[in-house]
Amino acid sequence: MPSQKRWQTAVKAFCHPRVITMLFFGFSAGMPLLLIFSSLSLWLREAGVERSAVTFFSWAALGYSFKFVWAPLVDQMPIPWLTRKLGRRRSWILAAQTGIAAAIVWMACTDPAAGQHPLVFMALAAVMLGFSSATQDIVIDAYRIESASVDLQAMMASAYIGGYRIGMLVAGAGALVLAEWFGSTKGGYRFEAWQATYLIMAGMMAVGMTTALVIDEPASEYNPADAYGAKTYLAGLALFGVAVAAFGLVFYASGIFLEDIRIQLGQWMNNATLGGFMVECVRLGAGILAAVLVGRLGLFFRLVNKKMVTDSYVAPVLDFFSRYRLMLAWLILALIGLYRISDIVLGVISNVFYQDLGFSKSQIASVVKTFGLFMTIAGGFAGGLLSIRFGVIRILFLGALLASATNLLFMVLAFYGHNLFLLYVVIAADNLAAGLASAAFVAFLSSLTSIRFTAVQYAVFSSLMTLVPKLFGGYSGTMVDTMGYPAFFFITFLMGLPVLILVGYCSRHLDVAK
Structure with a gap:
């Protein structure tokens, strides 16, 4: 295909209905996360809840890390009546989104300052929110993979990342602005303000629910709905x-x-x-x-039923290893587990680093959070566009290279200290690289799944890709205390180099969009 035509095809993909669908689904997927973490934490602190109790609420998001456990049920089990009406994927998406909205409303109707029992109810609602949100992620990932060819996956991933970040912005900064506007402050807690805020957030889930109702069910030759009673x-x-x-x-x-x-x-x-x-x-x-x-x-x-358990949990694993053989399968899993290690390990300590350099909270909020958000979205769409033009594997390699190389810019920032212009440069480069790498990586993971076990296999991949980096990230503070920031940033750069070797090896043995 001529170069100009390939660029036209890539640009035209922006307007594809499936791509636009993923923008809306990304928004509904990004909404719940900060309603469990930062926004809820601030609400609880304003309500006078002890800091130690506030941090316990982060466990409500454990479902994101262990979603592969119930992914087989989502993949195999039909929902009475709803699956017949909407189909295998849309029914589960709508059910998960309904659970999310109900959990947010439950939280909105619970005042954590009213005593121990309401606090327990708030915790249960947060767990329900985390579980429903993780379930939504499982099904949306499966829908994305099944609804379009591999060539379009990178652009759909870009749209999903963009929508996800916008959802996080609404549930994070947007919720805090609303709560303050309704009259709740650190020194003057007002339950009605947070109640109205969370009810509005629940209403925002209408975006995803409407999308689930108007889209078509992806065509799939495999439908397990009638496999068991x-x-x-x-x-x-x-x-x-x-x-x-x-x-x-x-x-x-x-x-x-x-x-x-x-x-x-x-x-x-x-x-x-x-x-x-x-x-x-x-x-x-x-x-x-x-x-x-x-x-x-x-x-x-x-x-x-033992056969149902085997079909749900064992068969997806055997399918993966049978398709890629033992050696290549383990190398692919190693690539998945290490691909994001450079940026995640650094990201754990990044906010502390900015504060240590003397940047104020408002500067961190405006540059790192807001400006960085738009850079990530831009990087995501660039990654999708370039993946269509040059192939997923090439951009996967480029993303891994940039994600590790941009960590060296943090060494420069550590050397110059408090320099706002340089902070903008570092955040722009780091977030553009992260967005580009994420888009290509999601497209790569999508190409590895079997259409029969889409939800299960992708849930395992997405859980694995953050497991090892988060384990290493837990020691980032100790590493900084031991060796200092410049050496730490250089180590995170070196961590990304083996990923390049793994991408190069896998590219010679995988038939991904090259």
């Missing part, structure tokens, strides 16, 4: 609920029993943070073990 699916769903309850119970109870050990371990290691991290890992492992044990008992006593 309703009782079989309900039994599986009930077992999953019991397993989740077992996880929550063990995780909560172990926190009480291990509190003394946490303190003693921190004193013995002379590092309370590391000691606490180790105890939390034990608690998490114990909770997962309890959930797995419940699942195994359910299978042993034949409370669930």
Whole structure:
């Protein structure tokens, strides 16, 4: 195809109906996250809730990291009546969005300053919000992959990223502005102000719900809706609920029993943070073990259909390894797990770095959050456009190179110190690179999934891509204390170099849009 025609095709993709659909779905996916984190945290602090209790609410978002656990149910189980009316994907999208809106309304009707019981209800609503939002992500990812060819995936990912960031801006800065405008401040808490704010946020979910109702169901040759009876699916769903309850119970109870050990371990290691991290890992492992044990008992006593479990959980894994063979499959998983390590590890400590250089909160908000947001959106659309023009693999390599190379600019900023112009330059380069890399990476992940197990496999990939970077990111503060900012930034640059080798190797063995 001539160069000019390829550019015209790439630009024309901006107006494709599927691309516009992903912009709206991205908005509805980006809305819930900050309603659990920053906006809710500020609400709770204004309501007089202790800081230690506020941080516990971040656990409500654990569903994002473990969504692959119930992704098979979303992939396989039909929703009575709704699936027949809307189809396999649209029914689950609408159901998840309804759950999100209901959870936000529940939060809006709960005053955390009214006592312990309302605070518990607020926590339950936040958990419901996190679970429903993670479920929405599972289905939207599956819808995106199934509704268009690989050539359009990068542009759809770009639109999704853009919508997601806009949703975060509305739920973050927008919610705070509304709450203050309605009359709630740090020194003068007013429940009605936050109630009105969260009710407006719930109303914003109409964007995604309307989109789900007007779009077409993606064409798919595989439809598991009739594979098993309703009782079989309900039994599986009930077992999953019991397993989740077992996880929550063990995780909560172990926190009480291990509190003394946490303190003693921190004193013995002379590092309370590391000691606490180790105890939390034990608690998490114990909770997962309890959930797995419940699942195994359910299978042993034949409370669930073993073949359904095999088809839902084992078959997607076997399918992936059979298509890519053992060696290549593990290298692909290594690439997925390491691709974003440079920017995520640096990002954990970035706000602290800006403050240490003397930048004010207003400067950080305007440059890093607002200006950086638009740079990320621009980078995302550039990544989609270039992926269509030059191929996903080439832009995947370019994104990995830029994402690690821009970390060297932070070394320059550390050398010059408080320099607002240089901060703009660094944020522009870093966010453009991150947006470009994300668009190509999402398109790459989409190409790896099988149409039969779209939701499950992509949920596993998206969980894996942040797992290793977040584990390393937890030690970023310790690394900075030990070696200083310049050396730390250089280390994060080096972390990205093995990714280039992995991309190069995989490009020779994968038939992705080259």
